[in-house]
Amino acid sequence: MDDTTRNSPDTSGTLDEALERLHSFGPERNGWLSNHAPMAVEALVHHGQAPGVHRWLDHYRAKLEEMPDRFTEVTPDNWREALGDPRRIADWTAYFERETADRPWREVLAEWWPRLLPGIAAGATHPVIRVGHCVRTLLASGENAPRIAELAHGLGYWAARHQPLPPLTPRSPATGAAAALDAVERVPDQSGGIRERLGQLTGFPVWPPRPVTGAEHALTVTDADSARPRPATDPDLARARLEELVRAATHRYAAYAHGSPVMLVHAATAPNAVLRTLPALPRELWAPSLDAAWAASAAVTAAYAPARAADYPAAPEGLSPEEVFARAAAHGDDHTIKFTDTALDVGGPAALAAALRSIELNPPVL
Structure with a gap:
């Protein structure tokens, strides 16, 4: 991956302010469409677009819905039956808020990551994406209350929408x-x-x-909850x-x-x-x-994926990654912002061309 586009930790406080604005809202709208705001604002701040974050959120506000009501408390004894139950979104969020208040966030993540991985398709993969954005900030900028709360929201959403793929x-x-x-x-x-x-x-x-050596036959990584x-x-x-x-x-x-x-x-x-x-x-x-x-x-x-590929233009020579992300930010579409963020992680002309393709094909919202 190209490290030349990675930015320094945010010191403006904008991301924390944005997360605090967002945490009274639920992770979905219209029954199952995902709330992309926490992910998009993290990407905007990461790439130096903090001054426009609150304006972007003001525009996105119409798509946000209040956190749903609590249903039944999730506990260490009943979490298995609650896994994958979207009625329990608020319950799962509260559970992870308690867990991350009592233990280091890395410890909670390490315990739950293998439990949640089999359901990575949850919410059209948005929960794992939300967790990935949050962890990037925690690793780069350190922990505080809004960032730990964001991890609880991401993990809670993933647990509530946990969706294993069919047998393959x-x-x-x-x-x-x-x-x-x-x-x-x-x-x-x-x-x-x-x-x-x-x-x-x-x-x-x-x-x-997967080349497996003789020594590796004795060592396996096991998903304790699926016994695979x-x-x-x-x-x-x-x-x-x-x-x-x-x-x-x-x-x-x-x-x-x-x-x-x-x-x-x-x-x-x-x-x-x-x-x-x-x-x-x-x-x-x-x-x-x-x-x-x-x-x-x-x-x-x-x-x-469509059946056939289509032609697309190459990225203009001399166009910088920062200029491409600025175009995505001005475009305003949440998926375009997040995809461009990933393209800049990859780096190189082909990735920039892909980012420009997302700007071209997705409707602008700003």
């Missing part, structure tokens, strides 16, 4: 992330919403390659593969985004959220994180 059959192996995404089979019926489309999934190409053993791989290799996936999905967007300019951004932003979270996690969780990120990216690709 391994397809032919692919040698790289780009080839694997190219080999993903589209779902037959692309007329419904994401939940209907994900229900049609039957299998993905086998990726990444996963072969261990070198954590640094897992991270490298995840970077490859984010890069491939970002580049692919430029040619295929015309199929669904909004939804296809998640094929890149979801695995990038996982990548951003890795440094806060125990290294033994990096390999299963890669598995989940691949499943999320492949699922979105299968659900929304």
Whole structure:
């Protein structure tokens, strides 16, 4: 990934003010559409656009709904039955507020990350994306009350919308992330919403390659809640593969985004959220994180990618990453802002071309 576009920690206080404004609202609207504001404002601040954040929020305010009423308290004894119950969004948020008040946030994240990973498709992958934005700030700028509260909101949303994919059959192996995404089979019926489309999934190409040595046979990373053993791989290799996936999905967007300019951004932003979270996690969780990120990216690709690629213009020579993000900020669309944020993480002309494609295809809102 390109480190040249990474910015210094925010010292303006704008992000914390924005998060405090947002935490009285729920993570969804109209029954299931996600509230993108916490993610978009984090990206805006991260890329030096803090002065425009409150104006952006004033415009977005019409899309926000109050936090839903509490249903039944989530406890250490009943959390399994509450997992995936969207009626419990407020209950789950309150649960994680208590957990992060009593324990270090990294400890809470490490405990819940493997429990939540099998449901990474929750809320069209928005919960994991929200967690990834939050963790980036916690790691770069340190912890305080608004940022810890944001983590509780993100984890609570993920737990309430937890959605495992259907049983999947391994397809032919692919040698790289780009080839694997190219080999993903589209779902037959692309007329419904994401939940209907994900229900049609039957299998993905086998990726990444997993060489297992004799020593590794004795070591497995196990999801304690699903009892599905996963072969261990070198954590640094897992991270490298995840970077490859984010890069491939970002580049692919430029040619295929015309199929669904909004939804296809998640094929890149979801695995990038996982990548951003890795440094806060125990290294033994990096390999299963890669598995989940691949499943999320492949699922979105299968659900929304068009049958054929389209031509697209290259990024103009001399156009800087900062100029591209400024265009995304002026454009104002939340998905465009978040995808451009991921494209700048990837870096390079192909990623900038993909970001410009998102600005071109998604309707502006400012």
